[in-house]
Amino acid sequence: MKKNPATQRQHPLEIAVLIVNTHGRPIDMESFSPALLVFNLLLYLLTYVAATDSLTAQDPYLRDGFSLVSSNGNFELGFFSPGLSRDRYLGISFKNRRGPTSVWVANRNTPINDSSGVLVINITTGNLTLYSHDSTTIVWTARLLRKISNGVLQLLDIGNLVLRNRKDENPLNYSWQSFDYPTDTLLPGMKLGWDLKNNINRRLDAWKNPNDPSPGNLSWRMELHEYPESVMWKGSQEYFRHGPWNGMRISSNPLVRSFLYLNFVSDENEVYYQYSVPTLFPEISAMVVINQSNYLLMMYVWSATERQWKIYNLLPRDICDYYALCGPYGYCDIREAPPCKCLEGFKPRSADSWTAGEFSDGCERNKLMNCGDEVGFAQLYELKYPDTKRTWVDKSMDLEECKQKCLSNCSCMAYANTDISGSGSGCALWTGDLIDLKLIPHAGQDLYVKMLASELVKRGEAQKIDRLKPKVKISLAVVVASLGFAILFIGLYIFKKRSNVKDGHEKIEAQDLELPLFDLSLINSATNNFSIDNKLGEGGFGPVYKGTLTNGQDIAVKRLSRCSGQGMNEFKNEVILIAKLQHRNLVKLLGCCIQGEEKMLVYEYMPNKSLDFFIFDRTQRQLLDWSQRYHIICGIARGLMYLHQDSRLRIIHRDLKASNILLDMNMNPKISDFGLAKTCGGDQTEGRTIKVVGTYGYMAPEYAFDGRFSIKSDAFSYGILLLEIISGKRSRSFCHLNDQNVIAYAWRLWKEGNPEELIDDAIRETCIISEVLRCINISLLCVQQNPNDRPTMSLVVMMLGCEIPLSQPKLPGFFIKNEAISRKISSSKDKSSSTNELTITLPDPRRR
Known part of the structure; x- marks a missing residue:
């Protein structure tokens, strides 16, 4: 039984009377019999101890300060105040676990502003009601499926709060259950979808913020089309679509091994998804949480060894997951740059928009198709099925019958099996435009798209190229x-x-770069013949210019200096890496120009320059308030997590710093400069080099001294960058009393218990102190001396997005500047720039 500290100031008799007073009304102490009080108190305590997971007709109250605990001790029902709020809510949470533990909230829209809350079972009707202010105000009430008598409210071991008739022979015959009314969390055994019989829509709605559990604008729900699918919504806009169930898995899921079982049910009574943990893994806990802070659906798994929640999966995974990114008849391929392509037989609806990187207009047919034209079907492979809003389904048809049905319907644009298991079965027809197509290598489905017969003839053997799978007998x-x-x-x-x-350098063939090519004359015109007025900055790569294309799009052009030997290698490195990367927090490469001796990279232009332009300037830093800085901090973390974990290749940046973080017109951060980046294959997370390159003040000690780079050395650089954003002080040129760098300064303040002194004066009065202190804690975790102690970027993203308890940081990797180190480390030119400045180090070989 959990006591409320607030009651400790009351008279013991008053506390006892409060406990046994079943009407929630004041009792005259003089007229109350002490013997009766003791008897009732003992009876109450005996009942409570015997059933700490339940409320019954004999004990129908749960007051603020007390709780129910499931018999296995994993879940707890009680009153709580989230984050910094003082409001009280009734909710279910994981007990004795660090991290995002709240899984359900009863009164998320109607908080109680004091500790007067009490949950009551009505003895006569079985109604479940939450009151405040001495049982006079109804805060929340359960919607019962049927009235019951002799009711019992029980918190089950799976985290489900259920109300049932104690004498009912069927223990699953609930009158009400919390699993029917999720908030922001889906536990194993819960259902996402519809109870059609009782008209219950089981959906997730994100908390508005960590201090307010009321619904935000991000939701996840099942859409009841002919071919049902689950969709994430951002307000009234579709944000991410999972695709329909194909008989084996969700249409958008890649073929990955998972310890979780996913089940889909669709009948006249229910349509839902449900996941479970196999009984072989009783020690594993999992939950799915929809998060408003970073607009992600996050699956967590409890690590018993580390005693913390670990991120197992995130949705959306990549840029191709965003709804309808490539418009009608366009498909997204994350391996390509740009990622959007038109289906064969189609062309961009607006060529200028596609050149500018805007694909939402989608594609149109090369030739208009009319009803009555001679048509056929192109078989496309490895696709996520299109949006199913306008579909017709018959599960009894085979594929040939499905084809004939589509041929007979002028509105039908494509068909496919609804069940791909075995040889396939069922029929789905799509009418209208095909929207939100994505290429899923080795895991997508076959889709048959209607095309003019003349277009099919033109395709001929081309069907066997790229994503179309031929079956050929080879002699x-x-x-x-x-x-x-x-x-x-x-x-x-x-x-x-x-x-x-x-001259010791390989020539680069344009056709090998797999990028859109810009003509030199177009670049000359865009940059006014590389006018000095258009010059934005210069790095080891060469000068950077602003340009404007004929369609009005602003670009940034990195021009390889002809006298830059190292620049050639980095040019190739950057092209190879970033051409394959697509993420909202990475700078976007539009193409390149390779003609004669000229070699240039063309990027999207960042009008708000780089991060260092703001945080290290006394005037400009005033324009960057804490909410914007926190947004930038989270965006950089997500970009790094993509490089380390979610991109096709595991990429270690090696030169993360403020001047390499560019800001778009909405102040969204974009990581730039991949000239020094290194790739790791498979599960490799580290490497070693004899050429130590990067920027002094951001490098991890193990990299600076021994040439060992890893995802944890990037985490170290992120920690430095985090300290700079918070303090407004540059790491490289920092000097304060005896502190030789910003790490030493932050560590001293932390140990002295005064970390708030680190906060930049420009945000000190308006920032959320608890949020800033949390970020300081995270930064010190990132710069710990031992790389194994530093968090991964996926864990950093979780720590930023969720109110999980943080561990105390260990001794950081102090970086002492001296001549011996300086001779070993090649420091790059750290110049501010308003574009995608490539800062390059001229390395000296390390002699061992």
Whole structure:
């Protein structure tokens, strides 16, 4: 039984009377029999101890200060105040676990402003009601499916709060259950979807913020189309669509091994998804939380060894998950740059928009198709099924019957099996435009798109290219011939490779870069012939210019300096890496220009310059309040998490700093400068180099001294950047008393118990102190001396987005500047720029 500290100031008899007073009314102490009081108090305590997980007709009250605990001790029902709020809410939470523990809130829209809350079971009707102010104000009431007598309210071991008739022979015959009314969390066994019989829509709605559990504008719910699917909504706009169930998995899911079971049910009574943890893993807990702070659906798994929640999965995963990114008849391929392509037989509806990187207008047919034209179907592979709003479904049809049905309907644009298991079965027809297509290599489904017969003839063998899978029998003669061609090709390649080496550097062939190519004359015109007035800055790569294309789009052009030997290698490195990256917090590469000796990269232009332009300038820092700084902090963390965990290649940036964080017109942060980045394959998370490159003041000690780089060395640089954003002080040139750098200063203040002194004066009066202190804690965790102690960026994202308890940081990796170190470390030119400035280090080989 959990006591409320507020009651400790009351007279013991008053406390006892408060407990046994079943009417919630004041009792005259003089007229109350002490013997009766003691008897009732003992009876109450015996009843409570015997059933700490339940309320019954004999004990129908739960007051603020007391709680119910599930028999396995995992869940607790009681009153709480979230975050910094003083309001009181009745909710279910994980007991004795650090992290995002609240899983359900009863009165999320109607808080109680004091500790007068009491939950009551009506003995006669079985109604479940939450009162405040001495049982005079109804705050919340349960919607019962049926009236019951002799009711019992029980908190089950799975976290479900249920109300049932104690004498009912069916223990699952609930009159009401919290699992039917989720808030922001989906637990194993809960259902996301519809109870059609009782008209209950089980959906998730994010908390408005960590201090307010009322619904925000981010929700996740099941859409009851002919072909049902779950959709995340951002207000009234579709944000992310999971795709329909295909008989084996959700249409958008990649083929990944998971310890969780996913179940889908669709019948006349219910339509829902449900996940569960196999009985083989009783020690594993999981939950799915929809988060308003970062607009993500986050799956957590409890780590028993680390005693904390770990992020298992995030949705949306990448830019291709955003709803209808490529418009009608366009599909998204995260491996390509730009990611949007038109289906074969289609072209961009607005060529200018696509050139400018705006794809929402989508695609249109090369030739208009009318009813009565001779048509056929192009079989496309590995796709997430289109939006199912306008679908017709018949689960009894086979694929050939489905094809004929589509042929007979002029409005039908595509068809597919509803169940891909075995040889496939069922029929789904799409009428109207095909929207929100995504390529899912090795895991997507076959989709048959209606096309003019003349277009199909043109396609011919092209159907066998790229994402279209041919089934070809290869004869021995073909194998021999292929080997001969392969040997010839390798010989030519080696010859070409050798001939392409000039002055110690390889030439770059434009066709090898897999990027849109800009003509040199277009770049000359856009930059006014590289006018000095258009110059934005200069790094080791070369100068950077602002340009304006003929369609009015502003661009930033990095021009490789002809005298830059190191720049050539970094040019190639940046092209190879960033051409394959697509994330809202990474700078966007639009294309390149390679003509003669000219080699240039064309990026989106960032009108708000770089982060260092704001935080290190006395005037400009006033324009960057705490909410904007926190937004930038979270965005950088998400971008790094993508590089380390979610991109096709694991990428370690190695030069993360304020001047490499660019800000778009909405002050969204974009990580730039991938010239020094390194890739790791598979599960590799670290590497070693004899060339230590980067920027002094941001490098982790193990990288600076031993050349060991890893995702944890990037985390170290992020911690430094976090301290700079909070303090407004530059790490490299910092000096305060005996503190030689910003880490030492922050660590001293932390140990002295005065971390708030680190806060920039420009935000000190208006910031949320608890939020800033949390960020300081995270930054010190990131800069710990031992790389193994530092958090991963996925954990940093979780710590920023959720009110989980944080551990105390250990000794940080102090960076002492001296001549010996300076000779070993190649510091880059750290210049502010208003564009995608590439800051390059000229490395000296390390002698061991």
